[in-house]
Amino acid sequence: MTDMADLPIWAALLVAFLVLLGAVLTLIGAVGLLRLRSFYERVHAPTLGTTFGAGGILVASMIFFSMLETRPVLHEVLISVFITVTTPVTLMLLARAALYRDRAEGAECLPVRHEVGPANAGPDPSQGD
Amino acid sequence: MMRSVLPYPLLALSLLVMWILLNGLSVGQLLLGGVVAVAASAVMAQLKPAKPRLRNWRAVMRLALILPVDIFRSNMAVSRQILAGTGGRKISGFVAIPLALRDRTGLAILACIITSTPGTAWVEYDSNRNTLLLHVLDLGSEDWIKLIKTRYEQPLMEIFG
Numbered sequence: 001m002t003d004m005a006d007l008p009i010w011a012a013l014l015v016a017f018l019v020l021l022g023a024v025l026t027l028i029g030a031v032g033l034l035r036l037r038s039f040y041e042r043v044h045a046p047t048l049g050t051t052f053g054a055g056g057i058l059v060a061s062m063i064f065f066s067m068l069e070t071r072p073v074l075h076e077v078l079i080s081v082f083i084t085v086t087t088p089v090t091l092m093l094l095a096r097a098a099l100y101r102d103r104a105e106g107a108e109c110l111p112v113r114h115e116v117g118p119a120n121a122g123p124d125p126s127q128g129d
Numbered sequence: 130m131m132r133s134v135l136p137y138p139l140l141a142l143s144l145l146v147m148w149i150l151l152n153g154l155s156v157g158q159l160l161l162g163g164v165v166a167v168a169a170s171a172v173m174a175q176l177k178p179a180k181p182r183l184r185n186w187r188a189v190m191r192l193a194l195i196l197p198v199d200i201f202r203s204n205m206a207v208s209r210q211i212l213a214g215t216g217g218r219k220i221s222g223f224v225a226i227p228l229a230l231r232d233r234t235g236l237a238i239l240a241c242i243i244t245s246t247p248g249t250a251w252v253e254y255d256s257n258r259n260t261l262l263l264h265v266l267d268l269g270s271e272d273w274i275k276l277i278k279t280r281y282e283q284p285l286m287e288i289f290g
Contacts, residue, residue: 025204025208028208028211028212029211031211035214040252041221041264044207044247044248044250044266045207045247047245047246047247048204048247050245051200051245051247052201052204074150075150075151077150078147078150078151087244087245088241088243091244091251092240092251092252095250095251095264096252099252099253099262110223
């Protein structure tokens with residue numbers, strides 16, 4: 001690997017800041033996973049890590065290696081694209097599994113279930129289709 | 130002629146860009162990536178997927194500009210809420226959103242947007258009623274139905290028609 005001292009000071013500071021930002025956001029997401037109460041609340045916490053948490057670290061990596069190799073290194077863009085495209089799949093799988101379980105158990109916190117047909121979905125008047 | 134060689138130009142272009150990003154830019158890689166892109170999109174054509182048509186590039190641009198800002202703002206909001214602990218408890222809950230968007234690609238992109246905005250999670254989509262069940266971490270006083278519909282669904286409808 002190339003000598004790290006080659007990095008100009010402004011780039012080093014920027015990279016350090018972005019890595020720290022990404023790491024802190026991911027850590028907060030992990031803390032949220034412990035702290036939040038219900039399953040549906042906890043599902044929100046890791047998205048911090050998959051958006052700006054990962055984003056900060058990836059941008060820092062792009063700047064770092066682009067500066068060292070004096071050519072644009074951009075394949076981190078692919079990582080962020082794949083993360084963005086794949087997280088909804090897992091999230092929906094988890095959320096629907098939880099919803100299925102809670103409905104089977106008749107949990108109270110759930111919204112009114114939409115039966116097939118002209119079922120009433122709630123107080124919102126714009127709901128009718 | 131163009132149709133038969135490149136049935137899915139956007140797909141072929143994305144594959145070529147991906148190839149270049151992975152292998153670096155050079156004439157050889159450009160040629161090799163081009164061959165891979167054309168061959169792979171020809172295989173894809175055999176599956177006959179629905180062809181998404183981007184109708185409005187300005188709406189794409191507008192959406193691409195507001196998204197990072199929204200994602201950043203909700204990152205901050207969710208972080209604050211987690212760090213506030215039990216003192217700053219907010220009310221979370223489900224919101225049912227009646228959608229007008231029916232295009233599959235549009236819905237997929239809406240799912241990516243909603244998932245990658247911390248604080249909102251896509252829970253269930255009912256294709257019969259075309260309603261989306263959303264879980265929101267901080268319900269607040271926001272009108273979530275209006276927010277999702279005007280901020281994200283409207284531009285997606287303009288893009289995919």
